[in-house]
Amino acid sequence: MISKDADISDKEAFNLIFAPGFSTAETVSNISGRGVGMDVVKKTIDSLRGSIEMNSLTGKGTTIRLRLPLTLAIINGLPVRIGTCHYVIPLAAVEECVELTGKENHI
Numbered sequence: 001m002i003s004k005d006a007d008i009s010d011k012e013a014f015n016l017i018f019a020p021g022f023s024t025a026e027t028v029s030n031i032s033g034r035g036v037g038m039d040v041v042k043k044t045i046d047s048l049r050g051s052i053e054m055n056s057l058t059g060k061g062t063t064i065r066l067r068l069p070l071t072l073a074i075i076n077g078l079p080v081r082i083g084t085c086h087y088v089i090p091l092a093a094v095e096e097c098v099e100l101t102g103k104e105n106h107i
Contacts, residue, residue: 014054018042 001016002008016022020039045052049069056062077088078097 010056014056017054018052 001019001022018038018041020037022037022039042052045066045068051067052064054062054064075088076091078091078094080087080089
């Protein structure tokens, strides 16, 4: 992807992870060595008008920051609780609502 003697910035090096076909595997074949890839993640975030950036410090750790527009947080949804977990299901995916009181013998 780059020559061995290329002089690139840290930011350019970090962005290589988002390049199509990028792999850290020693050997890559047609059936192994590459997953879906971070290029797909970046394309999806870009399609949502968001951004992704990566910073890393040797011996300290890596930070990946995702930024998504606020409008994605404003959706018509049905809040539900299952046990102690809370979820929001997009209303477009809801076909029917049934309230169970606990007296029914539903499984």
